[in-house]
Amino acid sequence: MNVADFKLCVVASRGLVAMVLACVCLSASPTVGQTTNTDTWHWMTRGTQSPPAARDGVLAVWTGTRMLIWGGQPSGAYNFVNTGCRYDPMADSWSPMSVTNAPSARNLCTAIWTGREMIVWGGAPATGGGNACLNTGARYDPVSDTWHTVTTVGAPQSRLAHTAVWTGKEMIIWGGNNYSQDFNNGGRYDPATDTWKPITIVHAPAARSSMTAVWTGQEMVIWGGNYMTCSGYNCQLHYPPDSARYSPDADAWVTNTTTGAPALWADFSAVWDGTEVIVWGGYNGSTYGGRTCLNTGGRFNPIAGTWTPVSSLQAPVARDQHLALWTGEKMIIWGGTDRSSALRNGGRYRPASDTWIAGTTNGASLASYAGEAVWTGEAMLVYNDTLSAYHEPGLYAWDGLPNDWQRHFFGENNPQASPLADPDGDHQNNWTEYIAGTDPTNASSRLSFAIFPSLGQTRQSQITFSPCTAGRVYTLLTGTNMNVGAFVPIFASFTNIPAAGGAFAVTNATPRPQFFRLQVGLP
Numbered sequence: 001m002n003v004a005d006f007k008l009c010v011v012a013s014r015g016l017v018a019m020v021l022a023c024v025c026l027s028a029s030p031t032v033g034q035t036t037n038t039d040t041w042h043w044m045t046r047g048t049q050s051p052p053a054a055r056d057g058v059l060a061v062w063t064g065t066r067m068l069i070w071g072g073q074p075s076g077a078y079n080f081v082n083t084g085c086r087y088d089p090m091a092d093s094w095s096p097m098s099v100t101n102a103p104s105a106r107n108l109c110t111a112i113w114t115g116r117e118m119i120v121w122g123g124a125p126a127t128g129g130g131n132a133c134l135n136t137g138a139r140y141d142p143v144s145d146t147w148h149t150v151t152t153v154g155a156p157q158s159r160l161a162h163t164a165v166w167t168g169k170e171m172i173i174w175g176g177n178n179y180s181q182d183f184n185n186g187g188r189y190d191p192a193t194d195t196w197k198p199i200t201i202v203h204a205p206a207a208r209s210s211m212t213a214v215w216t217g218q219e220m221v222i223w224g225g226n227y228m229t230c231s232g233y234n235c236q237l238h239y240p241p242d243s244a245r246y247s248p249d250a251d252a253w254v255t256n257t258t259t260g261a262p263a264l265w266a267d268f269s270a271v272w273d274g275t276e277v278i279v280w281g282g283y284n285g286s287t288y289g290g291r292t293c294l295n296t297g298g299r300f301n302p303i304a305g306t307w308t309p310v311s312s313l314q315a316p317v318a319r320d321q322h323l324a325l326w327t328g329e330k331m332i333i334w335g336g337t338d339r340s341s342a343l344r345n346g347g348r349y350r351p352a353s354d355t356w357i358a359g360t361t362n363g364a365s366l367a368s369y370a371g372e373a374v375w376t377g378e379a380m381l382v383y384n385d386t387l388s389a390y391h392e393p394g395l396y397a398w399d400g401l402p403n404d405w406q407r408h409f410f411g412e413n414n415p416q417a418s419p420l421a422d423p424d425g426d427h428q429n430n431w432t433e434y435i436a437g438t439d440p441t442n443a444s445s446r447l448s449f450a451i452f453p454s455l456g457q458t459r460q461s462q463i464t465f466s467p468c469t470a471g472r473v474y475t476l477l478t479g480t481n482m483n484v485g486a487f488v489p490i491f492a493s494f495t496n497i498p499a500a501g502g503a504f505a506v507t508n509a510t511p512r513p514q515f516f517r518l519q520v521g522l523p
Contacts, residue, residue, distance in 0.1 A: 040393070041348070043363035047387035051094055052085040054385040059111035060372035061118050063142055064471060064522035065090075067374050067381050068118050070097065070111065070140070075385060080105045080126040086142055087387065089376060090400050101147035103138045110164035112171055114191060115471035115496050116523050117141050119171050121150060121189075124160045133158035133178045139191055143473070143523055154196035156187040163213035165220050167248055168470070168496045172220055174199065174246075175208055182207035182227040188248060199246065203253040206240035210266035214277045216302055219245040221277050223256070223300070226266040236286050239264035245302055260307035262298040269324030271331050273351055276301050278331055280310060280349070283320045283339070293318035293338050299351060314356040316347040321369040325380055328404030332380055332390070334359065335368060342367040364388065377402025401434055409441050435520050437469030437498075449518055454505065465518055466501030475519040476504045487517050 057080065058072035070084030082105040084097035103109075109123025121137030135158040137150040162176025162183070174186035184207040188197045211225025223243045228235050241264065243256040268282025280297030295318040297310030322336025322343070334346035344367035346359045365371065371384030378398060379391035395413040396403045410417035419431040426443040428436070439445035449465035463476065473494050479486035491504045506516075 041360060041390060042393055043360065043365070044389050044391070045363070045386065046089065046092055046381070046389045047087055047094055049093055051387065052083075052096070055081065056368060056370035056384055057107065058084075058372050058383055059109065059118075059120060060374050060381075060383055061111055061113035062374035062376055062381075063113060063118075064115075066142060066523075067376070067383070068097070068113075068140070068142060069372065069383050070102075070118070070120060071105065071107075071109070073107075073370075080107050082106075082126075084140075087381070089379070089381070089389075089398070097140065097142075098145045098147060101138060101149055102140075103136065103147075104134070106134060108160035109134070109137075110162060110173070112164050112166045114139075114166055114171070115168075116143075116473065116494050117148075117191060119150065119164075119189070119191065121164065121171070121173060122159055122162055122176070133160050135159070141523075143521075148194075150189065150191075151194050151196065154187070154198070155189075156185065156196070156198075157183065159183060161209040162186070163211060163222070165213050165215040167215060167220075170197075170248060172199070172213070172215075172246070172248065174213060174220070174222065175211060175225065177207075177209045177227075182209055184208070200251050200253065203244065203255060204246075205242045205244045205253075208240050212268065212270035212279070214270050214272045216245075216272055216277070218249075219247050219254075219302060221245050221256070221300065221302060223261075223270065223277070223279060224265045224268055224282065226264075235288070237266075237288070237291075239266065239284065256300070256302070257305050257307070260298070260309075261300070262296060262307070262309070263294070265294060267320040268294075268297075269322060269333065271324055271326040273326055273331070276308075276351065278310065278326075278349070278351060280324065280331070280333060281316075281319050281322055281336065291320075291339060293320050295319070297349075310349065310351075311354045311356065314347070314358065315349075316345060316356070316358075317343070319343055322346070323371065323373040323380075323382065325373055325375040327375055327380075328377075328402075332359070332375075334373065334380070334382065334390070335365075335371060335384075337369040342369050359390070364390070377404060401430065405434060406430075409439065435472070435522060437467055437472070447520065451516070461506050462503050463506060463516060463518075464501055464503045468495055468499040468502040469520075470496060470498045471522070473521045473523060474502060475521070476506070477517040477519060478506070479515050479517070482515055487515070489519075 054075045055072035058069045060069045067087040073080050082102050086095045103120045105126030106123035111120045117139040119139050125132050135155045139148045159176035163174050165172050171189040184204045186199045205222050208225035208227050214221045226237045226239045244253045265282035270279045276299040278299050283291040283293050285291035295315045299308045319336035323334045325332045331349040336343050348357045365382045365388035368384045373382045379389040382388045396406045406417040416423040420429050422429045424443040426446045428446050430440045433440040436447035451463045454460040476491040477487040477489050
């Protein structure tokens with residue numbers, strides 16, 4: 001976990017507390033990156049030192065500092081595995097995950113990142129075949145390298161090919177099938193309490209699989225997908241025309257308009273750009289053998305309730321089961337299949353101008369439709385037997401800070417955006433300000449904290465800090481001197497939702513001086 005440390009010197013005497021801000025320091029410094037200046041994206045091989053055994057069909061999430069891959073099918077094997085690895089792009093190194101309490105090996109399951117844990121849920125047993133499905137799962141904490149089983153009490157029916165989104169508080173599971181029927185139901189899982197709640201089916205979309213779900217910050221948007229009916233060996237694919245948005249706060253569905261929506265699809269991609277859901281690619285057709293891949297798309301604005309077509313001018317060739325990521329400015333499309341072969345190409349789509357840019361294939365990862373990818377803020381990491389990175393060289397490349405964060409505050413290729421620079425002179429450098437969630441160009445925007453006596457409480461104090469930023473882990477350590485090794489953790493807290501500030505209540509056990517250190521970390 002990458003962390004920044006902030007220290008306080010506290011002297012306790014007869015119930016009165018004096019506070020002195022001692023210093024701010026980094027416990028882990030990012031590496032300064034290369035300084036090339038070009039707008040051409042590149043591929044490069046990564047993670048060649050002690051990589052995991054080659055596999056495809058993995059699950060992958062980005063924690064903010066590491067890529068987690070789990071499960072998958074080893075090359076040349078039939079069964080899936082329940083092992084995983086953590087990749088640190090700053091060190092370009094792999095480390096294995098614990099398998100203690102890990103989920104059983106499985107396929108067609110889902111994984112989401114909560115800001116602190118990866119949750120794996122559902123799917124089919126590792127050997128495949130039959131009609132078996134699972135409604136089990138587990139949560140993985142990369143900081144402690146531990147798994148915790150997800151309760152099955154109140155969990156949705158066993159299923160595969162479902163969707164999963166993270167709301168900031170809950171994981172929402174919806175749709176999918178169990179080989180014999182498709183579902184239009186699901187459940188909401190709260191990892192803080194290890195409990196499930198059902199989702200209403202009133203006004204829910206029709207049952208389906210191969211759809212997508214996107215979280216907008218307030219609602220889950222469901223669109224596309226299909227279901228199959230069979231008479232003997234004659235099976236037909238059907239594409240439900242309805243689409244809807246689900247609000248977990250109200251536990252209610254709102255039907256989306258179909259006016260202007262693209263032709264009905266399955267196995268397409270969908271990303272949220274902050275304003276619209278962008279859908280692209282996929283297939284349609286009435287039979288498995290007669291499916292046709294597409295290279296068209298649409299943009300849905302849930303507030304306006306309107307659809308806008310995506311330009312097909314210079315778009316990548318038609319495909320389904322491809323990778324799609326949102327960078328903060330563009331949607332990256334990569335890989336997939338055109339029904340005759342796996343693809344090793346893609347492109348970048350900019351919704352602001354409704355334009356496509358072809359992606360280079362020089363040094364690209366293997367052609368496949370069984371890989372996974374994450375966006376790190378600097379690069380798209382693609383794992384498919386091996387690891388590759390697709391990135392834009394420049395002053396900000398591989399320096400540890402997300403490129404879109406640097407561009408937001410500093411524009412393009414500004415040396416003041418360096419992780420170790422302190423452009424606003426507040427003694428908190430850019431790396432520290434990114435971790436803290438503050439503005440690196442405004443000296444008044446900085447992580448600050450103070451200590452006060454607790455009213456009516458003997459020998460107790462409140463240590464407060466602000467801001468309290470989403471997705472960070474805050475740990476309070478104490479010691480009797482300023483030596484780093486003298487500090488030990490006494491409280492830890494985690495926040496998914498931004499707040500004005502946080503607080504720790506501490507007891508002054510002795511009249512001796514106490515020193516406190518607030519550690520702010522990204523998992």
